[in-house]
Amino acid sequence: MSEESEQPQLFDDAGEISSAGDGVPAFRPPLAARMRPRSLAEVQGQEKLLGPDSLLPRLIASDTFGSLLFYGPPGCGKTTLAEVIAAETRCTCVRINAVLSNTAELRDILRLARMRPERRTVLLIDEIHRFNKAQQDLLLPDVEAGNVRIIGCTTHNPGFYVIPPLLSRSHLFRLEPLPEDAVVAALRAALTDVERGLGASGVSAEENVLRAVAQMTEGDMRRALNALETLVASHPMHTPLTLEEVAVFARERHLRYDRGEDEHYDTASAFIKSIRGSDPDAALYWLAVMLEGGEDPRFIARRLVILASEDVGLADSRAIGVAMAVQQACEFVGLPECALNLAHGVIFLATCPKSNSATNALFAAKKAVREEARQPVPLHLRDAHTKLNKSLGQGKEYLYSHEFPEGISGQNYLERPLRLYQPGTNGAEAAIGERLARWNELRRKMAREQGGKGGF
Numbered sequence: 001m002s003e004e005s006e007q008p009q010l011f012d013d014a015g016e017i018s019s020a021g022d023g024v025p026a027f028r029p030p031l032a033a034r035m036r037p038r039s040l041a042e043v044q045g046q047e048k049l050l051g052p053d054s055l056l057p058r059l060i061a062s063d064t065f066g067s068l069l070f071y072g073p074p075g076c077g078k079t080t081l082a083e084v085i086a087a088e089t090r091c092t093c094v095r096i097n098a099v100l101s102n103t104a105e106l107r108d109i110l111r112l113a114r115m116r117p118e119r120r121t122v123l124l125i126d127e128i129h130r131f132n133k134a135q136q137d138l139l140l141p142d143v144e145a146g147n148v149r150i151i152g153c154t155t156h157n158p159g160f161y162v163i164p165p166l167l168s169r170s171h172l173f174r175l176e177p178l179p180e181d182a183v184v185a186a187l188r189a190a191l192t193d194v195e196r197g198l199g200a201s202g203v204s205a206e207e208n209v210l211r212a213v214a215q216m217t218e219g220d221m222r223r224a225l226n227a228l229e230t231l232v233a234s235h236p237m238h239t240p241l242t243l244e245e246v247a248v249f250a251r252e253r254h255l256r257y258d259r260g261e262d263e264h265y266d267t268a269s270a271f272i273k274s275i276r277g278s279d280p281d282a283a284l285y286w287l288a289v290m291l292e293g294g295e296d297p298r299f300i301a302r303r304l305v306i307l308a309s310e311d312v313g314l315a316d317s318r319a320i321g322v323a324m325a326v327q328q329a330c331e332f333v334g335l336p337e338c339a340l341n342l343a344h345g346v347i348f349l350a351t352c353p354k355s356n357s358a359t360n361a362l363f364a365a366k367k368a369v370r371e372e373a374r375q376p377v378p379l380h381l382r383d384a385h386t387k388l389n390k391s392l393g394q395g396k397e398y399l400y401s402h403e404f405p406e407g408i409s410g411q412n413y414l415e416r417p418l419r420l421y422q423p424g425t426n427g428a429e430a431a432i433g434e435r436l437a438r439w440n441e442l443r444r445k446m447a448r449e450q451g452g453k454g455g456f
Contacts (some may be wrong), residue, residue, distance in 0.1 A: 009147050010314075014043070015210075030173075030205070030225075030229065031190060031197065031198065031225045031226060031229035032221065032222040032225040032226055034196040034197065034258075035186065035190050035193070035196055035197055035225055036083070036420060037077075037084060038084070038087070039081055039084060039087070039088065040057065040060065040084050040085075040088055041324055042084075043077060043080065043081060043084060044175070044178070044182040044185060044186060045076075045077065045082070045178035045179050045182030045183070045221075046076075046077060046175055046178075047112075048176070049081075049173055049175065049420060051248075053172075055200055056171075056173060059171070060085055060088060060089065063089045063383040065147050065149070065171065066143075066149060066169065066170065066171065067143050067150040067151070067152070067166075067169055067170040067171070068082070068085070068149075068150070068151045068170060068171050068173065069128070069151075069152045069153075069154070069155070069158050069162065069167070069170045069171070069172045069173065070082060070151065070152070070153045070173055070175055070339075071154055071155075071157065071158050071172060071173070071174050071175065072155070072174055072175030072176060072221065073175075073177050073219070073220065073225075073263075073325075074155055074220055075177075075178070075217075075220030075221045075222035075223055075224070076175040076176065076177055076180065076219065076220070076221070077152050077175060077221060078153040078154075078175055079124070079126055081175075082151040083095070083124065085122075085151060086122045086124060086151070089120075089122070091120045091121065091122040092116075092119040092120065092121045092122065092151070093122045093124055094109050094113075094122070094123050094124065095124040095125070095126070096109070096123070096124070096125055097126040097127055097178070098125055098126065098127045098128055098129070098130035098131045098135075099126075099127050099130050101125075102136055102152060103134070103138065106135060106138055106139070107138070109121075109123060109148075110138070110139070110142045110147070110148060111128050113142060113147045113148040114142065114147045114361055117146075117147060119149070120149070120166060121148045121149070122148070122149050122151060123139075123149070123150050123151070124151045124153070125150060125151070125152045125153065126153050126155060127153070127155075128154050128161075128162065129154045129155075129156040129158070129161035129162065130151035130152060133163055136162065136166050137163065137164045137165075138164060139166060140165055140169070143166070143169050146167065150166075150170065152170070152400075156307055173413070176219070177218060177219025177220065178219045178220070178221050180211065180214045180215060180219075180221070180428055182221075182397055183213075183214035183217065183219065183221060183224045184207070184210045184211055184214045184295075186224070186225065186320045187205075187210045187213060187214065187224060187225070187228050188205075188210060189227055191203065191204065191205060191210075191228070191232075192230075198229065198232050200226070201232050201235075201238075202237050202238035202239075203232045203235055203237065203238070203239065203240070203241060204239075204240045204241070205239065207242060208243065209240075209241050209242065209243055209246060212243055212246045212247075212250075213227055213228055213231070213246055214248070216249075227249065230249070230328070231246065231249055239247075241297055254442050263293070264295070265370075266292070267286055267289050267293075267295075268286075268300075268303060270282075270286045270433060271283060271286035271287060271290065271300075271303070272303060272304065272307055274286055274350070275304075275307055275311070275346060275350045276307070276311045276350050276354065277381045278350055278351065278352075278354065279350060280346065280350035283346050283347075283349075283350045284343060284346060284347070287300065287343065287346050291335075291339055291342075293435075297329050297330045297334075297335055297338050297339070297342060298327070298331065300327050300330075300342055301323070301327040301329075301330040301345075302327065304323040304326055304327070304342075304345050304346070304349060305320070305323040305324060305327055307323070307349060308320040308322070308323035308324075308349060309358055309359075310356065310359050311349075311354055311355075311356055311359075311360075312349060312352045312353070312354055312355065312356050313318065313354075313355045313356065313357055313358040313359070313424075313429075314354035314357060314358060314423070314424070314428065314429045314432055315352065315353040315354055315424060315426040315427035315428060315429045316353055316427050316428055317349070317353040317428065318352075319349055320346075322345055322349070323346050323349065325341075325345075326341050326342060326344065326345035329341035329344070335405045338435060353426035353427030353429075354426060355424035355427070355429050356424075356425050357421060357422055357423060357429065358421075358425045360422065361420045361421040361422070364375060364420040364421075365418075365420050368420065373415055375415050375416060376415065378412070378413070378414070378415055379394060379396070379397070380396065380397040380398045380399075380411065381398065382394035384398075386397070398411075399411050404411055405442075406438075406439065406442065406444045408439050408443060408446070409446075410443050410446030410447055411444075423436060433451060
């Protein structure tokens with residue numbers, strides 16, 4: 001064997017590792033990379049962004065887009081769409097990953113773009129949220145001058161991670177998890193494509209098998225294609241895949257849930273709104289998503305304590321006690337058993353009558369304090385514990401409420417009475433409203449008898 005033949009040929013004309021010599025099998029990129037769409041027409045599952053009446057296709061067709069930000073969950077096609085746009089507009093595309101790139105590389109790219117403006121450079125930045133403020137600031141002058149157009153891709157909310165000046169100079173597009181039908185169609189194409197896919201294996205799959213893979217991967221095309229590749233690689237050639245094999249594979253899957261990121265906030269929001277909307281089934285589902293995703297049960301318990309006053313409140317004052325008991329159970333018992341306490345609390349709160357009167361009353365009180373002149377404490381309510389205070393008349397005319405029928409003395413406790421709390425009509429709060437109405441009438445009656453003002 002010659003010296004030249006002993007050296008492994010690492011890359012073929014397509015940039016793929018094709019042979020390492022000495023019987024080492026040829027390397028191919030993962031199926032998800034090989035099956036990546038090559039044109040806008042091949043992109044599936046983002047009809048809201050790419051439909052005939054949508055803005056993005058028109059911008060691409062006329063090549064009039066500026067900088068773009070694609071935001072969405074993993075595997076929804078952000079990078080694919082960015083590469084397709086660069087290809088269809090025949091621009092010079094420079095792709096970097098913010099995890100691996102640095103300021104020096106960024107300066108070189110921008111300097112070359114300024115030197116060759118006729119090439120219309122598109123800078124594709126994966127994981128753009130990983131760039132710090134200084135690196136993002138570095139992009140601004142060339143974006144502003146039009147020397148470079150950025151297509152940034154991120155799984156994180158750009159409002160939290162992209163600096164406002166760069167955000168304001170970009171069109172933001174949100175991509176959703178891919179619909180099940182789009183994932184199934186892509187899996188079917190991958191199984192039959194001989195050139196780029198798995199067609200050479202002769203492995204087939206019924207519709208229900210492909211749908212099971214799609215459901216397992218929750219709208220993540222990359223996960224779906226990689227799962228299919230793994231299943232086919234471990235399967236005899238020229239035989240069909242079965243549901244049983246997919247089920248075995250699915251046991252090892254992990255639920256997509258990013259603690260501290262968008263999945264965390266979106267799921268928690270759905271959880272709280274389901275309880276507020278009195279839907280115990282939906283609330284239990286989102287509770288299970290959070291627990292299976294590894295959420296801290298103490299975070300969930302804290303949210304229940306807040307909700308007990310914010311959304312149940314005086315309609316059922318037992319709610320705050322139950323929520324606090326759940327919080328204590330999470331601290332005392334811990335997972336996995338405290339999941340039972342959480343479920344108990346969630347069902348109780350979801351099935352309670354609801355009232356946000358305490359929340360509204362607090363907001364109204366804060367508004368009155370901020371927007372109106374602060375009221376002084378009436379003289380009869382001021383502290384009278386010292387001789388000096390008593391000599392100033394503080395507390396002199398205070399009427400002790402317990403000495404009057406139903407504890408109503410008829411005195412006012414503000415110089416200018418305000419109506420901040422508006423009782424609701426659900427649950428126990430209806431009785432509270434009736435009681436307050438009776439007390440106010442009693443105050444008015446006593447005020448008339450005393451020739452003063454009282455009640456509302």
